[in-house]
Amino acid sequence: MSEEVFKKVVSHAKEYGFVFPSSEIYEGLGAVYDYGQNGAELKNNLRQYWWKSMVQMHENIVGIDAAIFMHPKVWKASGHIDGFSDPMIDNKDSKKRYRADQLLEDKIERYNKDGKTQKAEELQAAMDQALLDNNLAELKNLIEKHEIACPVSGTRTWTDVRQFNLMFSTEMGAMAGGEADKVYLRPETAQGIFVNFLNVQKTGRMKVPFGIAQTGKAFRNEIIARQFIMRMREFEQMEMQFFVRPGTQKEWYAYWKEARMKWHHKLGFGPEKYRFHDHVKLAHYADAAVDIEFDFPFGFKEMEGIHSRTDFDLRNHGELSGKKLQYFDAELDENGKAYGNYIPYVIETSIGLDRLFLATMCAAYKEEEVGEGDKKDTRVVLALPPALAPIKLAVFPLTKRDGLPEIARNIIDDLKFDFNCFYEEKDAIGKRYRRQDALGTPFCITIDHESLTTNTVTIRYRDTMVQERIGIDQIKALVSEAVSWKNLLA
Numbered sequence: 001m002s003e004e005v006f007k008k009v010v011s012h013a014k015e016y017g018f019v020f021p022s023s024e025i026y027e028g029l030g031a032v033y034d035y036g037q038n039g040a041e042l043k044n045n046l047r048q049y050w051w052k053s054m055v056q057m058h059e060n061i062v063g064i065d066a067a068i069f070m071h072p073k074v075w076k077a078s079g080h081i082d083g084f085s086d087p088m089i090d091n092k093d094s095k096k097r098y099r100a101d102q103l104l105e106d107k108i109e110r111y112n113k114d115g116k117t118q119k120a121e122e123l124q125a126a127m128d129q130a131l132l133d134n135n136l137a138e139l140k141n142l143i144e145k146h147e148i149a150c151p152v153s154g155t156r157t158w159t160d161v162r163q164f165n166l167m168f169s170t171e172m173g174a175m176a177g178g179e180a181d182k183v184y185l186r187p188e189t190a191q192g193i194f195v196n197f198l199n200v201q202k203t204g205r206m207k208v209p210f211g212i213a214q215t216g217k218a219f220r221n222e223i224i225a226r227q228f229i230m231r232m233r234e235f236e237q238m239e240m241q242f243f244v245r246p247g248t249q250k251e252w253y254a255y256w257k258e259a260r261m262k263w264h265h266k267l268g269f270g271p272e273k274y275r276f277h278d279h280v281k282l283a284h285y286a287d288a289a290v291d292i293e294f295d296f297p298f299g300f301k302e303m304e305g306i307h308s309r310t311d312f313d314l315r316n317h318g319e320l321s322g323k324k325l326q327y328f329d330a331e332l333d334e335n336g337k338a339y340g341n342y343i344p345y346v347i348e349t350s351i352g353l354d355r356l357f358l359a360t361m362c363a364a365y366k367e368e369e370v371g372e373g374d375k376k377d378t379r380v381v382l383a384l385p386p387a388l389a390p391i392k393l394a395v396f397p398l399t400k401r402d403g404l405p406e407i408a409r410n411i412i413d414d415l416k417f418d419f420n421c422f423y424e425e426k427d428a429i430g431k432r433y434r435r436q437d438a439l440g441t442p443f444c445i446t447i448d449h450e451s452l453t454t455n456t457v458t459i460r461y462r463d464t465m466v467q468e469r470i471g472i473d474q475i476k477a478l479v480s481e482a483v484s485w486k487n488l489l490a
């Protein structure tokens with residue numbers, strides 16, 4: 001898929017009520033977006049797919065919903081106050097700010113496009129080393145050596161590279177003012193899980209290995225935000241921390257790597273759309289990390305991270321809070337010795353819901369040639385897995401008269417408890433079908449005059465456009481089967 005199709009996906013998302021720029025009437029707000037009536041449904045369904053597969057399908061994983069505001073010490077212990085930053089550089093002429101590593105990544109991509117693969121590899125290796133060493137002077141040196149110019153001014157007059165902390169802060173309380181009252185908007189949901197480790201373990205009587213899952217908003221003051229909802233300043237994460245015995249983290253890391261890839265493949269967009277990418281530069285908390293990348297129209301990019309986080313977080317929170325964040329393991333090892341007290345190690349799976357949404361839209365968006373001769377036309381269809389579709393069933397009376405709308409309403413009144421239905425009586429039937437194709441609705445039902453006497457309707461299938469006559473009493477079973485979560489989870 002090309003950049004051009006990506007533009008179509010972005011405008012489709014707006015035109016059909018999936019995603020709008022935030023505060024659009026005021027010209028929008030950088031890298032902040034709102035989900036519209038169909039986007040909110042699709043996003044809910046993607047969140048449910050994750051939640052059901054993690055929480056409902058695992059006896060040893062439970063879900064929580066922690067607050068966005070947390071005690072400021074949380075971010076000291078987690079390392080975010082000291083280490084959660086990106087290297088930034090400003091162009092002196094345009095006054096534009098860039099991520100130094102992003103400028104270098106773009107150059108590597110350009111070298112590759114021009115067939116200069118050796119240069120690309122050399123620059124990649126030099127950049128990785130500079131990032132590993134946190135060598136900001138070397139990053140600037142590489143930008144100068146490879147003659148990278150500002151895309152806006154076209155000049156190569158750069159400031160030094162500096163670290164820029166990505167956390168948003170605000171002040172808490174009526175008398176707020178000064179450092180003491182400073183609180184942060186969480187940059188990841190994971191910490192809400194770590195600080196609740198003991199609460200959940202004790203009240204849920206959880207036994208290691210066990211997991212705690214959570215979905216929710218996270219905030220990062222990204223230096224550059226681009227590619228629509230790919231990199232946002234306010235976004236949603238779906239994270240799960242899996243607590244394991246020290247020494248078993250490698251096995252569990254391998255287990256979750258495979259399990260998460262399988263979960264993506266189940267969506268049915270094709271395994272070739274996904275690949276693993278091992279991290280060279282490890283985050284401050286990890287001893288191993290891998291990304292699941294998706295083949296976006298602008299190339300393979302990170303969608304999910306799987307991190308072996310050691311005991312870094314629980315240990316640091318334990319030390320700073322003075323509370324023992326330990327687990328007592330009464331089971332015996334192979335020598336008959338009790339494991340006793342320890343700080344569990346953690347495998348984390350962390351996926352951005354907005355990125356998953358974008359990947360889903362890109363993979364599902366299709367333009368198809370339909371009809372023949374002068375009836376030739378292009379239809380846009382969102383080939384979403386039925387369980388994810390914002391609307392499962394659209395019901396159309398052929399005309400607004402003769403009792404047809406009443407039959408349509410009765411069908412919806414019966415089925416709306418089971419799945420999301422949509423009623424539409426305006427426009428020609430063909431136009432109504434096309435609109436539902438563009439939203440990804442798997443089934444449309446049309447009520448015609450025959451329905452009055454035979455209790456039958458026409459059902460039309462989104463993917464094949466085949467139409468057939470079925471009894472009204474058959475609709476529920478047919479749609480329920482097709483939209484069942486079982487199709488994705490089993």
Ligand code: GAP
Nearest residue numbers: 188190230231232235303304305350351352355
């Ligand atoms: N708790 C670990 C953690 O937060 P991360 O790799 O920084 O790890 C995890 O983020 C996932 O969150 C990413 O794989 C991505 O899908 C999503 N994500 C991160 N920053 C984002 C942003 N600015 N906009 C949208 N999604 C983002």
